[in-house]
Amino acid sequence: MATITHERWKCIGCGACASICPAHWSMSSGKAKLKGAKYEKTDNGEFGTKTVEEAGCCKKAAANCPVKCIHIK
Ligand code: SF4
Structure with a gap:
């Protein structure tokens, strides 16, 4: 299992x-969206998370994100 977090505010x-990873990512309102993620706006910005069996191509997406706002653990 892997938890993917998107710091959407970044x-x-x-x-x-x-x-790179259309199975998990799409574009919406000028920013990326992690498909199926729950997004929340907090005092520290907007974050989305979801848990998946395999991070798969999200690893490549995270490695190629220029602002490093995709995290996998
Ligand atoms: S690669 Fe990073 S900065 Fe680029 S759209 Fe995806 S999450 Fe946003």
Whole structure:
């Protein structure tokens, strides 16, 4: 199991994650969205998380995110 976290407030909308890993990422309102994630707005910004069996292509998306706002653990 892996938990994927998207620090959406940091996202610059470059689209790399959606093109590398369309199974998990799409673009919406100029920023990325982690498909099926629960997004919450907090005092520290907007975050989305979801748990998956396998991080799969999210690893490549995280590695290629220019602002490093995709985290996997
Ligand atoms: S690669 Fe990173 S900065 Fe680019 S759209 Fe995806 S989450 Fe946002």
